[in-house]
Amino acid sequence: MENKLDGNAAAGALQAIFPFDMTLVQVTCTGCGASDVIGALAAYMHGMGTVIRCPSCDTVLIRVAHMKERYWLDMRGVRVLQISAEA
Amino acid sequence: MERRTLLGRLSWQLGEVVATHPETARAKSITLAPPNWRGHRAGQHVDVRLTAEDGYQAERSYSIASPPEEAPRVTLTVERLDDGEVSPYLTEELRVGDKLELRGPIGGYFVWEARMGGPLLLIAGGSGIVPLMAMLRHRAATGSSVPARLLYSSRTFEEVIYREELERLDEADRMLEVVHTLTRAHPPGWTGYARRINTQMLREVAWPVEQRPLTFICGPTPFVETAAASLVELGYEPGRIKTERFGPTGET
Amino acid sequence: MSEGFISRGFRGRRKPSDESRRLPPGQYLERGFPVLSAGPTPHTPLASWDFSIVGEVDQPRRWSWDEFRTLPRETVAKDIHCVTKWSKFDTHWEGVSLGTLLAQVETSANYVIAFSDGGYTTNLPLEEVLNGQAWIVDTYEGQPLEPQHGGPARLLVPHLYFWKSAKWVRGLRLVDQDEPGFWESLGYNNHGDPWKEERYWGD
Numbered sequence: 395m396e397n398k399l400d401g402n403a404a405a406g407a408l409q410a411i412f413p414f415d416m417t418l419v420q421v422t423c424t425g426c427g428a429s430d431v432i433g434a435l436a437a438y439m440h441g442m443g444t445v446i447r448c449p450s451c452d453t454v455l456i457r458v459a460h461m462k463e464r465y466w467l468d469m470r471g472v473r474v475l476q477i478s479a480e481a
Numbered sequence: 482m483e484r485r486t487l488l489g490r491l492s493w494q495l496g497e498v499v500a501t502h503p504e505t506a507r508a509k510s511i512t513l514a515p516p517n518w519r520g521h522r523a524g525q526h527v528d529v530r531l532t533a534e535d536g537y538q539a540e541r542s543y544s545i546a547s548p549p550e551e552a553p554r555v556t557l558t559v560e561r562l563d564d565g566e567v568s569p570y571l572t573e574e575l576r577v578g579d580k581l582e583l584r585g586p587i588g589g590y591f592v593w594e595a596r597m598g599g600p601l602l603l604i605a606g607g608s609g610i611v612p613l614m615a616m617l618r619h620r621a622a623t624g625s626s627v628p629a630r631l632l633y634s635s636r637t638f639e640e641v642i643y644r645e646e647l648e649r650l651d652e653a654d655r656m657l658e659v660v661h662t663l664t665r666a667h668p669p670g671w672t673g674y675a676r677r678i679n680t681q682m683l684r685e686v687a688w689p690v691e692q693r694p695l696t697f698i699c700g701p702t703p704f705v706e707t708a709a710a711s712l713v714e715l716g717y718e719p720g721r722i723k724t725e726r727f728g729p730t731g732e733t
Numbered sequence: 734m735s736e737g738f739i740s741r742g743f744r745g746r747r748k749p750s751d752e753s754r755r756l757p758p759g760q761y762l763e764r765g766f767p768v769l770s771a772g773p774t775p776h777t778p779l780a781s782w783d784f785s786i787v788g789e790v791d792q793p794r795r796w797s798w799d800e801f802r803t804l805p806r807e808t809v810a811k812d813i814h815c816v817t818k819w820s821k822f823d824t825h826w827e828g829v830s831l832g833t834l835l836a837q838v839e840t841s842a843n844y845v846i847a848f849s850d851g852g853y854t855t856n857l858p859l860e861e862v863l864n865g866q867a868w869i870v871d872t873y874e875g876q877p878l879e880p881q882h883g884g885p886a887r888l889l890v891p892h893l894y895f896w897k898s899a900k901w902v903r904g905l906r907l908v909d910q911d912e913p914g915f916w917e918s919l920g921y922n923n924h925g926d927p928w929k930e931e932r933y934w935g936d
Contacts, residue, residue, distance in 0.1 A: 397728050397729065397768075397770050398702065398726065398770075398773065399702070399726045399727075399728060400590075400591070400724050400725055400726050401590065402526075402587075402588040402590050402591050402725055403542060403726075405587045405588040405589075405590070406491060406528040406542065406584060406585070406587045406588075409490065409491040409587060410490055410491045410492070410584070411490065412490070413489045413490050415588075415589040417588050417589050417590035417591075418589050418590060431590060432590075433588065433589070433590020433591065433723075434590065434723075438770055438771050438772055440769045440770060440771040441767070441769045441815070441817035442769065442771075442816060442817060442896060442916055442921065443771075443916070443919055445771040445772060447772055447773075452772060452773055452851070454772070454852065457919050459916075459919045459920045459921070461920055461921075461932070461933045462933055462935070464920070466919045466920035468918070468919055495738060531740040531743045531745070532738060532739050532740050532743065533739070533740070533743050533744055533745055534739055537745055537747065537761070537818070539743075539745055564746075566745050566746045570740070570742070570743050574741075574742045574743070579740075579741055580738070580740075581740070582738055582740070
């Protein structure tokens with residue numbers, strides 16, 4: 395069985411980059427238009443990087459890799475993010 | 482209200498092991514005193530990183546078992562997997578006085594606080610009980626009267642983590658109900674469930690659909706997916722069901 | 734920070750090995766066969782499986798599963814090396830060499846992009862997949878390749894890091910200009926030679 399986890403599992407990797415809790419950020423999938431918070435997406439913790447996919451259509455939304463003191467972040471699969479402005 | 486949005490980037494810190502406590506033959510609780518702990522919410526986890534002398538590193542996530550009220554102490558409960566890489570070290574080698582590298586707390590999605598209300602439905606498979614126990618401990622520490630039910634699936638009676646504490650909480654609190662099911666073996670005279678969770682069991686144990694419970698499911702991936710699918714089939718709103726899959730083996 | 738921190742008594746699963754001459758720099762010997770997944774495991778029925786060579790070729794070519802199985806086959810015994818630092822010695826595979834497949838097309842392209850079910854891609858210089866360096870394999874240790882390891886068929890390019898051996902491969906696209914694939918566009922090395930430790934971009 396593949397190692398599909400909830401978006402929460404990717405929270406550590408994302409919060410090492412963004413100074414706020416990304417699991418509550420809402421993203422819209424470029425593949426199917428579905429929209430949900432990152433915590434509810436499908437996270438694959440591949441040894442080479444973290445891949446977050448749309449649970450509806452499997453489109454890759456976010457990819458993160460960490461090497462040599464640098465993060466590589468690809469969010470091509472996300473059409474738009476909605477981030478709360480309030481505390 | 483404490484500002485939660487701007488937390489700052491997470492970084493690794495070294496926490497000293499101040500106590501260890503065996504829970505079952507395979508599970509052990511480890512209490513840490515991280516130097517820069519900003520407090521946590523029930524349901525959150527930490528990432529733990531081990532480094533060998535040649536630089537080899539292994540990283541895993543573990544749910545926090547202790548409630549926020551016990552900060553700045555943080556307790557993890559780790560179940561040893563036979564072919565695990567990190568869990569045998571944490572449960573058999575790590576001792577009081579050692580340091581453990583961790584970062585956290587992580588994950589604001591799978592959290593419950595008393596002010597979120599309920600009724601609360603918690604469904605645990607094996608070591609999936611850990612973050613849900615943090616929620617129940619938080620609920621008890623705040624004297625919350627939010628009605629709560631825990632359905633906890635374990636292989637055997639001896640493998641039920643926090644068994645005695647759950648019994649005490651259940652007896653002391655009329656608004657809390659703990660239901661066990663044992664899937665591999667049960668003691669003589671056992672009158673509880675003795676099979677894997679299924680739609681029928683959930684129909685009997687879960688709050689009625691009309692009460693719109695807040696549901697948290699945690700455990701091995703197949704367990705979580707079965708429970709979540711059954712609840713949706715029974716008519717519970719998917720938006721009020723939160724899941725934390727531990728992966729196929731239970732170690733993430 | 735925790736620079737230089739060592740976890741007392743931690744070794745991980747690794748066992749000591751005196752085969753270290755066979756290990757590329759920075760690798761350790763793994764007895765199991767770890768499964769790394771970046772997405773759901775595809776389950777393509779053999780009746781709908783095909784393998785194609787497309788792009789900068791005279792004529793695209795396509796083989797059904799039955800046609801693929803009638804092509805000349807080879808057995809391959811190789812060590813494999815994953816960029817996540819595990820290596821596995823003496824893995825045994827069966828399949829069709831890319832030389833056999835590419836002999837069916839004419840091309841002046843310099844690069845191939847291997848593409849897979851589920852959207853994965855990886856890029857390679859054409860000259861590095863000819864002459865006994867690469868295969869499409871469907872059998873591992875004498876058994877049909879399991880889906881979790883890339884079955885029904887995967888690319889095998891053992892002289893490079895194993896991310897280049899694309900699981901669930903469905904074809905090759907030949908191109909004049911190199912195009913970084915899934916991991917190559919996320920900070921990993923474009924080439925990936927384990928003996929030169931070409932793990933990351935800029936190595």
